């Protein structure tokens with residue numbers, strides 16, 4: 638049987654008909670709203686590179702968290718901008734660091750709002766890299782002390798210990814979920830061990846499992862003041878051409894103890910989200926990153942696109958590709974429309 642017995646338009650006839658046969662629906666429950674915490678007091682300052690986003694000092698977090706919770710959004714993701722950066726990124730695990738303070742402020746006022754924390758050193762290191770750097774080799778391939786110590790690259794194994802300390806300090810401050818985004822090998826295992834050994838076996842890990850070296854992070858790096866001082870992140874973040882490798886990354890993170898795995902960015906990687914959905918049964922998250930957010934905002938501000946309609950189309954496409962959870966700067970706006 639074919640046309641005219643089959644007419645696909647019959648089920649598109651009215652809004653009610655379309656609503657009934659709709660395959661994908663975006664829910665407020667699917668959203669996580671990212672927030673930037675910065676050292677200071679009484680601060681709520683617009684971020685120039687990101688429309689409608691702000692830097693908050695820890696003491697201003699509770700009111701923002703209350704608004705997010707009031708919209709029904711289940712979780713926030715916290716990024717920290719410390720007072721001082723150093724080579725190791727040591728403010729990342731300060732008991733009184735910006736993120737640790739913010740977690741406590743939020744939990745005091747809105748205990749049911751889930752707090753997810755980004756675990757990565759790039760906002761805390763003076764080098765802007767996601768790990769510690771091995772001292773560069775001297776002219777004869779030796780350091781000043783005579784030992785063959787490194788090549789000026791990010792040191793994977795030395796970084797693991799620091800990430801574990803950072804994640805543990807977030808858990809101690811009250812985080813519900815820690816989200817490592819550094820792409821070091823073995824970090825999920827290291828963080829899981831640290832949490833287990835210190836009585837935080839119920840803190841979940843949302844791993845940025847397939848995180849690509851993407852130019853779409855540009856506006857975020859301005860917002861988080863985390864652009865690398867030299868080189869790029871291509872020796873640890875993934876090559877954007879690789880899909881099978883992304884599935885291996887995800888599989889390894891699940892084996893190491895990740896509860897939720899993420900694909901990032903979302904829009905240029907919808908195929909990865911779909912393949913992850915088909916292959917793995919744990920919740921899949923996708924990050925609608927700053928560049929994706931600002932492409933739409935900039936086009937809307939130029940009068941070229943309708944922001945709300947395009948936003949819903951974009952978020953629905955990420956859900957349709959297979960994501961259960963979407964991290965997006967549009968979360969509040971979308972929640973209001975839903």
Ligand code: PBG
Pocket residue numbers: 755756757758759760818819853854855856857858870925926927928
């Ligand atoms: C790294 C981190 C980045 C983002 C989230 N966590 C930037 C990077 O890897 O350079 C990007 C988020 C965005 O672009 O919205 N800690």
